[in-house]
Amino acid sequence: MRGFSDEERDRIRANLRSVGRRQFTKFGLEKTTVSDLTEDLSIGRSTFYRFYDSKEELYLELLEAEGEAVAERMAAEGIGQGEDPEAVVKDFLEFIFQEIESNNLLRAVLIEDELDRLRESRTEAERKADRQEDIAVIRSFIDPFIEAGRLHGTDPTLVARSIAAIPYLSLHEADIGEDHYPEVRDFVIETFARGLAVEDGSTGTEGSR
Structure with missing residues (x-):
């Protein structure tokens, strides 16, 4: 050959x-x-x-390239930048939901329930590295706010994981109902971002809530 x-x-x-x-x-x-x-x-x-080696490997390569493109769009749009922690978290979540809902490849992974199959093709070490990379992106913009006491919670990894969990709401669009999903999504984003941000005079620690 x-x-x-x-x-x-x-x-x-x-x-x-x-x-x-x-x-x-x-x-x-x-x-x-x-x-x-x-x-x-x-x-x-x-x-x-x-x-x-497999179609899964090709799929993962495509997803990796898409992830790099998403990161570039985030940077171009200034996502994760700003002085207002509530606005920064809200803008980030709105951006991620927009990507999931408009990007057919990402939507196919999440909405069409391909996650389990992809997980099976990755080792535990690879899956852990993927999670750490996702969390690192979020921590890059929330850590300064946490250090300044402007977000509730003292564990930046916990806060980042909580933010990362919100977009999984998109998995339940059918359960929520297509007619109600956009309103529910927007309400959850706004309420979460507002609740995470520390009001004036608060310390940002668990005891201050």
Whole structure:
């Protein structure tokens, strides 16, 4: 079996990523087969496995690239910046919900219940690293507020995990009802952000609440 030139490898990988994004977004991870990914490109399954060990690996590569793009959009929009802790937390949550609800690939992961399947393809160490990375993003903008006593709670990791938990509300859109979900989402974001921020004269510790 002949090898590929660097140019050919780059082209095939780019094509697999493009087809993978389209297939995963439309059909989800479980219903997409390796054959679905290769037929459009007129390559064999054996060629696919020269680039990826599994379709899950391709999916995770796409998600990683999407995560980098989301981080760039956050920076461009100034998310996580500002002097008002309530506004910063509120803006962050609104941004994340907007990404989940408008980004078809991210929505497919969360809403279409692909999380369990993806978790199974990752080691515990890899899953822990993913969680730590997500928490680190949030801590980058909440730690100064906590140190200044402007957010309730003294454990920044706990506060960050609590913020990270809010977007999982999107998993329950069907349970809440499509007609009511936007109003419930907005109410939860506003109430959580307001409750997390310390009012003037408060210390931000648990005992001050």
